[in-house]
Amino acid sequence: MEAFQEIYLNLSKKHGVARFAESGWGWKPSGGGDTFTLDQAQIMQTQWSRAARGYELKMLTRTDGVIQLDGFQQEDFERISKLFKIWYGINVEHREHSLRGWNWGKAEFGKAELSFMVANRPAFEIPYTEVSNTNLAGKNEVAVDFSVPADGDDTGTNGHLGGARARGKKSSGARDQLVEMRFYVPGTASRKEKKEDGEDVTDNDDVEEQNAAQLFYETMVDKAEIGEVAGDTYASFQDILHLTPRGRFDIDFYEKSFRLRGKTYDYKIQYDAVKKFMVLPKPDDIHTLITVGLDPPLRQGQTRYPFLVMQFKRDEETNIDLNMTEEQLAQYDGKLQPRYEAPISVVISDIFRGLTNKRITKPSKDFLSHHEQSGVKCSIKANEGHLFCLDKAFMFVPKPATYISMDNIASVTMSRVGGAMTASRTFDIAFTMKGGLAEHQFSNINREEQQPLENFFRLKGIKTKNEMADESSAILAAALQDDDLASSDDGGANRGSADEDDESVDEDFQAESESDVAEEYDEDHKSSGSDDSDAEMEDADDDAAPDEEPEPELVERPKKKVKTSK
Incomplete structure (x- = not known):
């Protein structure tokens, strides 16, 4: 038996002892834990190369894909090469990686991994077992997603769920891990048809030209067995x-x-x-x-x-x-x-x-909208959807789907935003979150839903601020202070369109031009309004500038009429 100390299995966080015998080999973590063993009949091919923790022995197996043992010293190569030759009848291939740092090269799909070749040397390899998904991110771009461990304590070697027998566990070996890689694949490529015995055909008529990125994507789906799941479809x-x-x-x-x-x-x-x-x-x-x-x-x-x-x-x-x-x-x-x-x-x-084994969450029975529904129609910016009130959260769907837990809500503000007509029919609500989280705002909610929502907020103990009542009081107070509604003799009072006509002069207006509209404002024409309106017009004339001679009503009134008709 040959033993090697401080060896890491499949990028594991903890090192262990690797022991080789004629029947196979095994690895046991130093701090205690489950032992990983492999029969010698499972080994198909081996490679020796430089790695992050020294030197690495990579084995291609029949059922477990690629298995990596790293942490070896350079002088261990002679022992490893000799025992594999004598006990297993396999030559250990010495492989050197490309260190040029180029990001362009050639992708080669092997039996158990994808190799990215630069100048005929591998820059990196991706085991198919680590690929969780792939999709076409663009016309010539393919995205490859890698498996993510269930939690931070998963070392990739925990019992029957770890080690090389578990798909997608190697990437849990480090604190930082790669979750996605993208390949730009330009041009077209040839798909070779295979005979029944697996050999490529040589007849050019059977060679199919297609987009290279599409071929790369389809090959990755096939090799990584994406979508194929052990067991039958339920x-x-x-x-x-x-x-x-x-x-x-x-x-x-x-x-x-x-x-x-x-x-x-x-x-x-x-x-x-x-x-x-x-x-x-x-x-x-x-x-x-x-x-x-x-x-x-x-x-x-x-x-x-x-x-x-x-x-x-x-x-x-x-x-x-x-x-x-x-x-x-x-x-x-x-x-x-x-x-x-x-x-x-x-x-x-x-x-x-x-x-x-998840509980189904449904809308709260404590909330019914004005139309006796579980949700209210609203918008997040320009996206329309529905806000549902759950027992412990709020959910907005469909896009962007937003989940707001009540435990994270500091307060809710109900306000009116927009013009006079819009504000009278709709209102907005804003959720202020605890801990400095981003605020969530929902707009264009029907005014009829104000009371049901406000009752639900108070029932759940959420601090609620209604700014609409404050706004209504402010508008009413401003209206009462308006000089137009007060009986004041102040010459500076706003007189509506009369002041506008004095302050702005329409240069395009021709006072001497004939107009059918002007006949309505002839000096002898009797207005249907009261005498107060005539008095207002006389006051407006008094407000004219000293160096200007007040013009008769015959000139002033048509100016406003023509201006508004433009």
Whole structure:
């Protein structure tokens, strides 16, 4: 037996002891823990190269993909090479990496990993087991997402869930980790057809030219087995409308995850990533919204979606038999039924609840809008949607889906924003958050919803400030102080259009031009108004500048008429 100290398995945080024997090898952490073993028949290929912790031995296995052991010294190469040759009959390949630092090169898809080659040397490798998702971020751009550990304590070597036997656990070895990488793939590429025995055909007629980025994406999906889940599909639903992210997706439910399949994007989401699950009846009495909170969020290019928002018609029913045995159903303690025949929103929510073991959150029974609905129509900036009042939070859907926990709310301010006509019919509410968090503002709420919302805020013990009452008092006080409504002889009082005519002169107006409108204001014409209005006009003439000779009413009145008709 050969033993090596302070060796790290798959970028683990703690080192251990690696022991090699004729039957295989094993690794045990120094601080105690589960031992990882591998039979010698599983080893297909080995490589020796420089690594961050010294030198690394990389093994390509039949069932566990790529296994990495690093922490070796340079002088250990002779021992490693000799024992692999004698015991396992495998030559250890000495491989050097490219250190040029170039960000352009050639991507080569191997059996277990993607190698980025620069000057015929690998700059880096990506094991397929570490790829959680990939999508086309642009016409010539492919985004590759990497697996994220469940928590910070996950070392990648914890029992049967860790080590090389667990997909997506190597990236948990360090505090900082890479979560996404993007490849720009220009031009076109050839897809070679393969014969039944796996060899490439040589006939040029069978070579298909297509976009290189598309071919890269399809190859990565195939190699990383994205969308393929161990086990059978428990249930499938076709063409489900999603408001966030926008589009129609097929939903496949598996034992540990569910899959969203669209025309462009394909996602595999673990049930552990589902943090919230809400069923919200839309106030139109036609649709029901199912909102799923995800952490980490779903990503499409640069956009993150922390919530999935699905929309269903309430009267649309479905019947489905779950593809599960009686033993499998028994594991869920009666939370799943073998057959469902109900509205599709009810069926999907029940299946989600059973598989994820999450409680379904519904709108609070303590709130009913003016129209006896669970939500009120409002807007976040230019985005229209509905705000739902839950027992412990507020939820705005569909875009941007916003969740506001009541525990984080410091106060709520109700105010009127906009012009006189708009302000009289709608109002705004703003949530001020604790701890300096960003404020959430919802606008264009119907005035009829003010009292139900205010009652709900007070019922939940949320500090509420109503600025609309203060604004109404201020407007009334300003109106009472207006000089137009007071009986004052002050010569500086505002006299409406008469003052406007004295202060601004319409240069385009021709006093001597003939106009049919002017006849109405002839000196002998009797006005239908009272004598007070004539007195007002005389006062306006008195306010004219000293060096100007007051013009008769025949000239002054048509000026306003012509000006307003322009």
